[in-house]
Amino acid sequence: DAARKKIEQAKKELADAGVIKPGDDIPVITIEFGKRDEQTHRIAEFMMGEFRRVGITIKPVLNDHPTLLGKMNNKRFQTLMLGWYADYPDAENFLQNFYSPNIERHTNYFSYANKEFDRLFEQAGKCTDITDRVPLYAKMARMIAEDVPIIPMYEPVIYTLLMPWTHNYKTHPIAYGVAKYTRINVAARIKAGGRG
Numbered sequence: 672d673a674a675r676k677k678i679e680q681a682k683k684e685l686a687d688a689g690v691i692k693p694g695d696d697i698p699v700i701t702i703e704f705g706k707r708d709e710q711t712h713r714i715a716e717f718m719m720g721e722f723r724r725v726g727i728t729i730k731p732v733l734n735d736h737p738t739l740l741g742k743m744n745n746k747r748f749q750t751l752m753l754g755w756y757a758d759y760p761d762a763e764n765f766l767q768n769f770y771s772p773n774i775e776r777h778t779n780y781f782s783y784a785n786k787e788f789d790r791l792f793e794q795a796g797k798c799t800d801i802t803d804r805v806p807l808y809a810k811m812a813r814m815i816a817e818d819v820p821i822i823p824m825y826e827p828v829i830y831t832l833l834m835p836w837t838h839n840y841k842t843h844p845i846a847y848g849v850a851k852y853t854r855i856n857v858a859a860r861i862k863a864g865g866r867g
Contacts, residue, residue, distance in 0.1 A: 674725040701730045703751040705739035714752070718824075743780045752824070753780065757845050761801075762808040766792060769815055783820040836860040 678697065686693045702718065704711050715731035722729045734742070742748045757764045770792045773779035788811055795807040815821070833840055836859035839852050861867050 678726050697727055699728045699730050701732060701749045703739055703742060703748045704731060704733045705736045705752070707733040707735060744777055746782065751780070760845060762804075762812070763792075763795065766795075766808060766811050766815075769811070769820065781820040783815075783818070785814060785818065788814050834860070834863075834865075836863065836865070 682691065682695070682697060685691045685697065686695070691698065700722075702715070704715060711733055715733065719729055719731065739751065743751065743753075755765060755768065767773060768778055769781070769783045769785075769788060770779060771784040771786075771789050774782050774784065791807045791811050795804045795811075798804045798807070831840070831842060836856040838854040838856060841849060841852070843849055857867060
């Protein structure tokens with residue numbers, strides 16, 4: 672019900688702006704994907720069904736990754752499905768995607784520009800103590816939540832199955848080099864029927 676109320680509000684705003692006629696539906700929303708595999712097909716079908724429930728038609732376009740990158744770099748898309756993995760443990764890793772100078776550097780694909788956000792981002796970059804950065808990051812996160820240049824869709828859960836002869840495997844939210852210190856007890860693996 673809350674989503675339908677927001678849709679009605681959006682229709683009124685679009686009509687007031689002359690984008691649609693009063694009483695018209697919201698135009699079809701095209702969402703670009705960067706894969707063509709079965710999982711992406713299923714995600715697209717699920718999204719179509721969920722949006723349809725609130726009266727919005729979406730058109731998924733399944734691209735290969737290079738084609739999607741070309742559309743992103745040339746700003747030739749309406750909306751897109753995109754993920755981001757942290758490669759260092761600081762909120763800046765995500766917030767940099769909304770810093771307006773990064774529009775031209777091709778990490779702010781959303782073309783989000785907010786002078787106050789940029790000011791806070793630059794201020795946070797000068798802080799050497801994380802306790803000084805955290806309140807600035809919180810303000811920037813609230814700006815993103817208010818301005819909605821992105822809609823977080825889901826956070827995947829990854830399961831790791833380890834055999835009893837595997838030791839020192841440490842999972843980490845930044846998933847680089849997690850196997851670096853992994854140790855295999857070969858004798859235990861052979862005893863369990865595995866290869867030597």
